[in-house]
Amino acid sequence: MRKTSLDIIANWAQGKAILETSITGVAVDSRLVKKDDLFVCLVGEKVDGHLFAETAISNGASALLVNHQMDLDFPQIVVDDTLIALNKIATSYRNTLDLFVIGITGSNGKTSTKDMLHSILSLKGKTWATHSNQNTEIGTYLNLFNLDDSYDYGVFEFGLDKPGEVSNMVNLMKADGALLTSLAPAHMVNFKDIDHIADEKVKIFDSIQNPNLAYYQGDFDHYKSRIGRKFKSYGFDESNDFIVKDIKLGNFGVEFSVNNEFYSTNLMGSHQASNAAGVIALCLAMGIDEETIKEGLNNVELTGLRTEILQHKNSTLILDAYKSNPSSTLYALELMDAYTFEGPRYCVLSEMVELGFESDAAHRQVLDALKQSKVTKVYTLGDEFKKLSNFYDIEVFDDFESLDHQVQCLFEEKALILIKGSRSYALERLVRKDD
Template identity: 30%
Template sequence: MISCNLGQLADALNAKLCLSNGDSDLITIESVSTDTRNIKDNGLFIALIGERFDAHDFVQQAIDNGAKALLVERELAVQVPQLVVGDTKLALGQLGAWVHAQCNTPTVAITGSCGKTTVKEMVAAILSQKGQVLFTNGNFNNDIGVPLTLLRSTPEDDYAVIEMGANHIGEIAYTTQLAKPDVAVVNNVAAAHLEGFGSIDGVKQAKGEIYQGLSSGETAIVNLDSQGDAYWQQVLADKKVVTFALENTQADIFASNIKLSSAGYASFTLNAFGNQLRVQLGIVGGHNVSNALSACALALSMGADLEEVASGLSQVANVKGRVEVKSLTDSITLIDDSYNASVPAMLAAVDLLGEFKGQRWLVLGNMAELGKESLALHQQVGEHAAPFKFEHVLTYGNDAKVISQVNNGKHFTSHDEMTMYIEQLLSSSADETHTILVKGANSAGMFKIANALKENFS
């Protein structure tokens, strides 16, 4: 974060500045936190109000932990300076946008139904070869996480790569106006968060909001394999549109000669604006070819060249819980993809497991926020898996049960029972090769299965 004083912040936020005896509006602020346990030097604590909490009740803890000032919605009886605003959540966004604007950093914005975190990591890996990159940590991609990411901006940043998620219409419109990107992409559109969006058309509308943050003439990256149709036409009319697709040669950027190694690593020929280069991905999964093309389009639009793209893509590391491949023993490989799940990500996971030999374990938990379409979409995953004839199909969660039913698998109502079953069969067939893929929504808790296997077999 850039260093600023309370007077500057009060002006930027149009806030009322309340000073205690002896305080000055020139007090320096060098960090911001919304967590009382994570107050850094010269820190400002922002008291957010949620459905189940009011951080105003805990400001004394923030002060005890070193907060130099507070951002609050009402003046409190405490002995530190306070910036009083009407809504601390909106003020957090304003503050993030203000700090980021002071740094004037060329910015990439990424959204999509799935793969956006992987694309973010890919773009950051490519651009880091050219300079210093600010990028989203973990899943800080919502209306709280994006402002916190922007607050980390410094003048030394050469690029910013901002991931934007949403579970309702209007959220990305808000965060993209804060970031004001130079280049933006909707990585794909699929059935995800349907409870909040209402339908696939709602998803198209919501994801397309990211292009609203682009000024006229700036670059919009569009996936020809997954478009927003009429929902995006008006907003894209005055933008420079760059297209990518998996194998559609009409796109500006596409792949050809795709190959998958026995360990699941993809390589392909990258075709970009008439130029070609062979690319080897550093993470597993054929579905990541499309993510790589998206990252390529973004990075090229930010000034990278093809050699930098290929080098960066080869160096991308696995993100914890996202297609994380780990050899538990000489004969047991775990593919931990337990972080989250959408329909296209589930289908891609099934395809990935199908590339392996030996005993193949498809271990799936519920997908979440699919509304009234949930059971039918789980059925779709089950039917997609059926032709592979996996040796073991295990499920957890009410709607996921249909997947094991379609595949003559086994359903469980507790993580412990599922873990015990897997471990017993692995122990009784130690002379065989096993590949275990674990995936599900965060709410399904499939990370518990993955973590137990790592602990018991590593």
């Protein structure tokens, strides 16, 4: 963050500044505070950030954002609501930056799309992309505060856990361009149905600064019926503006064509060809040359826990443990089937969470696909799979510890093992680096 006086920050927050100082960053977790950060005391359902103010100070914070003046001889900004004030600060700070912003949303493919764009745009100028998995509203604020005048591009993921979030983030960031990736049931407990999710996702285009830089995955009728020809589409269907064909899957990436031009990427799976098509379309519209696009696509550094190919003990792992929904799981199974490997293939799955009324059908869909796959044996964790264990040939575990014991034995084999699960299960714990 550009060095900014506390008085200016207080003006943005519409609060009262106490004492004078300046800040160079913003933090909401006292454990992650860096020198000269503004520590924002957020008040949640279970945790009150004001209780950690002194820890933040000892870790190097130069000021606090609080909802009441604290009895500390220390710079503070006093506001009525620290979360609302944080939004105001982020909005004002964004307005000071001369930055080309791209927003990305969708049920699957946001992160790999972000990583592709980051790889390409970094060849043209200094680029920031959503760090790790911080694609919530608060995460977007924190990523924004990492930027200063030295950056040319910002690539931001906009997650959708509840209604209104995508709209709020795109309004804040004033995105110049946008990509809308695939559609799938996710966080269904917060939405009426898949139509509700589609309605929320397409809002990424409501505040787009340049409509000529807006592209969506056109293989989904829910998108197409809402967007039509207003923006350009990409995907496998022949009706799209940018059509993906000639897919060749390999152990080290995928080759494909987009509108008869051949490309490749070091990311794996046919779904990555679709994600790349959106990236290619957007970059071409931005005036980026083919050579740069192709170089960037073949040198992508993928965010962790997403289709990582690892060697662990005697086994080869496909680790995709950040999240799980029906379409992302089917993509992972396709990747496993296409992977050239001699030996047994095991699939380790946690249940897919927050699917609401669609949960039973979604788990059946995945298990039906497994019947047709090359998988030797399936190991599952969670009640949703347990309910179906009488109908499918799967091994079910009641707790992580029991699953862990079994999987550690699998690692001793020369086997190909897919580990795919929802974030709440943190299945990456199965792969311990000290083993």
